[in-house]
Amino acid sequence: MSAYEPLSPEHRAALAELIGDAARPATADFLLRLGHTVKDCRTHDHGTGEGIFCGNLVGWMGERMALVVRRLLDAEAELEKYVGKEPTRDEEAQHVNRCLDAVYHLCEEVKRAAGRWENPLPVPEWVAAVEQAADGNRPDNPDDKRRRIYLDGKGNAWISHCTDPADGELIARLDSNPFHDGEPVQEVREHTGGLREIGRCW
Structure with missing residues (x-):
């Protein structure tokens, strides 16, 4: 099986123009019906006849293929939002560190606020627990x-x-x-x- 190759924006635009704006995406139920129709064609005993049975099925599928193409185009457009845009390992690590820095900063602010009075207030118990969790302990x-x-x-x-x-x-x-x-x-x-x-x- 060959590697997946996404459609280019030019290909998607050309396909969209070919099928027209009226085509709506194929539903899951329709795709299942299509699969059954493909199976009927594949397993039908053609014999030596002209294949009218399969010809009718192929015609039925062909008339509705625009729905499948529209679903394909929508899926490709959605996939383009994410492919190649995943954060790198370093970016993920930097994000985690920024989150932890924000947690430490909040804990320090709470401790400072508790000690700013003439009679300092006790530091809330949750501060130590949060700092311990942020440390990974x-x-x-x-x-x-x-x-x-x-x-x-x-x-x-x-x-x-x-x-x-x-x-x-x-x-x-x-x-x-x-x-x-x-x-x-x-x-x-x-x-x-x-x-x-x-x-x-x-």
């Missing part, structure tokens, strides 16, 4: 056997691999060889400039 639950997923300071994703008696938790790059032995968490944090837990999985 979660209370360990011995019953939670899921593997931790990390994002390092360079935007690379890591996952728990195993536990070493001497080095503790070992993690491996998600895009690395599955037989990689992993690296100690602290070493990864040091040579990448940071490490945050962003989730867990089995």
Whole structure:
């Protein structure tokens, strides 16, 4: 099977002009009916006759093919909005860091606001919990056997691999060889400039 090749804007414009403005997109029900009709043509015993049965079916499909082309054009136009516009790994990492910076900034503002009075107010308990979550530090639950997923300071994703008696938790790059032995968490944090837990999985 050949690789998918999207229609160019010129091709889409030409097809739209050919089928006219009146054509509406084919519905899912219509496409199913079309599929059944194709099957009827494919499995019909043609024998030695002139194929009137299939000729009628082909004519019926041909009269309605503009609906299929319109659906195709709409799908191609929608796909064009996203293909080639996905954020890069660095852009995603920068977005995550901006979100975390905003969280830290809010926590600092709350702490400053609590201490600005002559008799300082206690800092809300949620501040410490939010800061801990933003740091990627979660209370360990011995019953939670899921593997931790990390994002390092360079935007690379890591996952728990195993536990070493001497080095503790070992993690491996998600895009690395599955037989990689992993690296100690602290070493990864040091040579990448940071490490945050962003989730867990089995």
